[in-house]
Amino acid sequence: MDENIRALFRPKSVAVIGASEKPGKIGYAIMKNLVEYGYEGKIYAVNVKGVEIEINGRRFKSYKSILDVPDEVDMAVIVVPAKFVPQVVEECGKKGVKVLPIISSGFGELGPEGKKVEEQIVETAKKYGMRILGPNIFGVVYTPDKLNATFGPTDVMPGKLALISQSGALGIALMGWTILEKVGLSAVVSIGNKADIDDADLLEYFKDDENTNAILIYLEGVKDGRRFIDVAKDVSMEKPIVVIKAGRSERGARAVASHTGSLAGSDRIYDAAFKQCGVIRAYTIGEAFDYARTLSNLPEPEGENFVIITNGGGIGVMATDAAEESGLHLYDNLEDLKVFANFMPPFGSYKNPVDLTGMARGDGYEGAIRAALQNPNMHSIAVLYCQTAVLDPRELADIVIREYNESGRKKPLVVAIVGGIEAREAIERLNEEGIPAYPEPDRAVKALAALYRWSRWKHRQGRP
Amino acid sequence: MDENIRALFRPKSVAVIGASEKPGKIGYAIMKNLVEYGYEGKIYAVNVKGVEIEINGRRFKSYKSILDVPDEVDMAVIVVPAKFVPQVVEECGKKGVKVLPIISSGFGELGPEGKKVEEQIVETAKKYGMRILGPNIFGVVYTPDKLNATFGPTDVMPGKLALISQSGALGIALMGWTILEKVGLSAVVSIGNKADIDDADLLEYFKDDENTNAILIYLEGVKDGRRFIDVAKDVSMEKPIVVIKAGRSERGARAVASHTGSLAGSDRIYDAAFKQCGVIRAYTIGEAFDYARTLSNLPEPEGENFVIITNGGGIGVMATDAAEESGLHLYDNLEDLKVFANFMPPFGSYKNPVDLTGMARGDGYEGAIRAALQNPNMHSIAVLYCQTAVLDPRELADIVIREYNESGRKKPLVVAIVGGIEAREAIERLNEEGIPAYPEPDRAVKALAALYRWSRWKHRQGRP
Numbered sequence: 001m002d003e004n005i006r007a008l009f010r011p012k013s014v015a016v017i018g019a020s021e022k023p024g025k026i027g028y029a030i031m032k033n034l035v036e037y038g039y040e041g042k043i044y045a046v047n048v049k050g051v052e053i054e055i056n057g058r059r060f061k062s063y064k065s066i067l068d069v070p071d072e073v074d075m076a077v078i079v080v081p082a083k084f085v086p087q088v089v090e091e092c093g094k095k096g097v098k099v100l101p102i103i104s105s106g107f108g109e110l111g112p113e114g115k116k117v118e119e120q121i122v123e124t125a126k127k128y129g130m131r132i133l134g135p136n137i138f139g140v141v142y143t144p145d146k147l148n149a150t151f152g153p154t155d156v157m158p159g160k161l162a163l164i165s166q167s168g169a170l171g172i173a174l175m176g177w178t179i180l181e182k183v184g185l186s187a188v189v190s191i192g193n194k195a196d197i198d199d200a201d202l203l204e205y206f207k208d209d210e211n212t213n214a215i216l217i218y219l220e221g222v223k224d225g226r227r228f229i230d231v232a233k234d235v236s237m238e239k240p241i242v243v244i245k246a247g248r249s250e251r252g253a254r255a256v257a258s259h260t261g262s263l264a265g266s267d268r269i270y271d272a273a274f275k276q277c278g279v280i281r282a283y284t285i286g287e288a289f290d291y292a293r294t295l296s297n298l299p300e301p302e303g304e305n306f307v308i309i310t311n312g313g314g315i316g317v318m319a320t321d322a323a324e325e326s327g328l329h330l331y332d333n334l335e336d337l338k339v340f341a342n343f344m345p346p347f348g349s350y351k352n353p354v355d356l357t358g359m360a361r362g363d364g365y366e367g368a369i370r371a372a373l374q375n376p377n378m379h380s381i382a383v384l385y386c387q388t389a390v391l392d393p394r395e396l397a398d399i400v401i402r403e404y405n406e407s408g409r410k411k412p413l414v415v416a417i418v419g420g421i422e423a424r425e426a427i428e429r430l431n432e433e434g435i436p437a438y439p440e441p442d443r444a445v446k447a448l449a450a451l452y453r454w455s456r457w458k459h460r461q462g463r464p
Numbered sequence: 465m466d467e468n469i470r471a472l473f474r475p476k477s478v479a480v481i482g483a484s485e486k487p488g489k490i491g492y493a494i495m496k497n498l499v500e501y502g503y504e505g506k507i508y509a510v511n512v513k514g515v516e517i518e519i520n521g522r523r524f525k526s527y528k529s530i531l532d533v534p535d536e537v538d539m540a541v542i543v544v545p546a547k548f549v550p551q552v553v554e555e556c557g558k559k560g561v562k563v564l565p566i567i568s569s570g571f572g573e574l575g576p577e578g579k580k581v582e583e584q585i586v587e588t589a590k591k592y593g594m595r596i597l598g599p600n601i602f603g604v605v606y607t608p609d610k611l612n613a614t615f616g617p618t619d620v621m622p623g624k625l626a627l628i629s630q631s632g633a634l635g636i637a638l639m640g641w642t643i644l645e646k647v648g649l650s651a652v653v654s655i656g657n658k659a660d661i662d663d664a665d666l667l668e669y670f671k672d673d674e675n676t677n678a679i680l681i682y683l684e685g686v687k688d689g690r691r692f693i694d695v696a697k698d699v700s701m702e703k704p705i706v707v708i709k710a711g712r713s714e715r716g717a718r719a720v721a722s723h724t725g726s727l728a729g730s731d732r733i734y735d736a737a738f739k740q741c742g743v744i745r746a747y748t749i750g751e752a753f754d755y756a757r758t759l760s761n762l763p764e765p766e767g768e769n770f771v772i773i774t775n776g777g778g779i780g781v782m783a784t785d786a787a788e789e790s791g792l793h794l795y796d797n798l799e800d801l802k803v804f805a806n807f808m809p810p811f812g813s814y815k816n817p818v819d820l821t822g823m824a825r826g827d828g829y830e831g832a833i834r835a836a837l838q839n840p841n842m843h844s845i846a847v848l849y850c851q852t853a854v855l856d857p858r859e860l861a862d863i864v865i866r867e868y869n870e871s872g873r874k875k876p877l878v879v880a881i882v883g884g885i886e887a888r889e890a891i892e893r894l895n896e897e898g899i900p901a902y903p904e905p906d907r908a909v910k911a912l913a914a915l916y917r918w919s920r921w922k923h924r925q926g927r928p
Binding site: 029110153168170172174175176177180246247248249250251256283284285311312313314315316317318320323325353358386387389418419420421422424439440442443 | 493574631634638643712713714719747748778782787788811817883884903904906
């Protein structure tokens, strides 16, 4: 593992160069996020004017140069204007800093001149054995160490998904989305201009990171395609990667070119490359996070037999449609399925989709879920619920959480609850517990299918 | 217009037969919803024991029979057990009631015997010139008259969409969904066993209902296919119809058969029929409501020129992909588009998708939106926003609402805002004002495309 990249996520000390005492400034926001998210390493403020900075009653004196900091610094977050960055990087080198997230913009994204400065900075960093993230980024988050060195939202929910964004604006918006939608994250990385550290470097790190189970990348374009493919394939053997890659239509690809100033490359080439290296492609933001929930939280299925448990015929049919379309196999053995008859009225149906009927209460669901979790011939489960007056969806959520935990979470299980405000609360409760839950049956099934796709790909490569 | 069906939505007086004084009973819930939702006509409780019923401090004496009610009754909601229903229907006939929503279950859905009773009831109703809704339903809502005669949620948001559900359980869950997601409704109708009133009857009513702009049907199967097609085609000439029809896969169709006890019919036949009569088919619940938002709220476009205004290259590209895939035409005339250069920094792009850049503030959006609304060559607009620190999404929502209202809402406009909690609030604010807003750019574009699909179909039929 690259020690410098490790320092990007698990630094023992962080300096903010360009720290500010003024709320509203990025140099203040980074300090504030570091403090508020609870980073426990040492935090040093660097500011040429030597101002004192107060965050929530905690006072930081600031040093006029990183060279004045009386301690080792693992990571220095750089927020100073572009023209000062080369000098600051040089000083960081002398100081022996390991990694430099450069928030500042005004480099390669402006054109050839900025690009040249960017290259010089990377040269300097190399000379001293440092790595650079960015420039033109919003920072980095690593939840296991309570590190939030961004100017984005603070209340990121801890979890097992690492999020990498090439777009700064969209990356921050997606952080907000994960908080709202209860998607648990291990890390967030803004990679901006990728002058040095790129997707492949980060993938390599996350491959060995015990706190990360899956990686989601918002990608606009790749510089070194060969390396990306090689690394992505290697990583996919261990952990699933989801990529959102826009620009799949001809007009969309032209818009990418105009936006990034670089050719997006034929979308068919990307598509083929992703397939080859086991990357799960998502076409929308919603789809990407739907998949990320199952891929980062659930164990791999040990077989193809999928069981749907529902209280509504209609949503059962929708789930069945989605299963057939996404290549999931509904388990058909009536001898095994008969067990579900114990948990439904006589007019229910134990054929798969198992219909507990609209009369289903907590005990019916509890029994059916437990039976499915216990039967070794049933390999994956979708629990569907259409909100009725006889069972509060939040009660169902608690039942699912209890039964799934007691079973040891050994097979994949997804939940879909259709309804109003109580349904939303139930879905949030499940997602907070790392049980993928959705407001629509087809989304739950398609997300489970993404886990199957990755798992099957891995087995085709000869991996257990 | 059928006077009896009109009485289903706009009764001057309602009787609840089987009204109950016990919270938890359906006969209580219906009374409670009628009172709480603010129905202003007369409400009569009928209960064989003659109990007094108190709802929120308002006391209702109950009559032992509908025949004892000293007034005309337009609609009688029947909640008594199945075995008493035939007699109650007879009495309603004698009383001169116009329409009978029969909540009670235990008829055709149980098999041939129940089916026979159901047919007898319909015979009785016909004899007296009454119409029957159901049986086996959760009731009916008509928001313009504050009528909520269901045991579902009370706080339905008024709007221009009529919702018809064949499934009771799913229908109630969908009512909850519309409240949560701020989908405005004119009506909700549970049609259950369709012993008498069916989808076609309701479509005919909504065609002429000034409070309804679009109709969404959750359909499991159709009895009289020919009539459905004829009526749907006729209605589609005036107002768009969205249908959610599950069971499109082979396995899904089998599950429908097992659930409803009737053959679902080949899905390809449904698909062809929907296309022929201008019905917009939705494959998921989410998609259906996404479409319903544009179809029930927006005017038809007067041409094909579509403009995307965004602050983020990434979401602009996603919207462009969606536009190209769903047949929307991005307007290309640079002479016209140049106007947008006034509202962006020099590194923005006035080419469509118009990129105001991540620096865009309220005034930039305001100017760009106004310019697009004013230019007669621009026929439809998507406003996209990726949440940044420089503009609160709720402020953007207010700007959109103001500009769209001041323009007279003459062309279709959709909004997508990607972000966290403030983004969700902004989306809700827009939807409450009847401006379709979504958390993802592709959903906004595809919903706009549904409006285009319907409008083009209509023109192909020779309609202006």
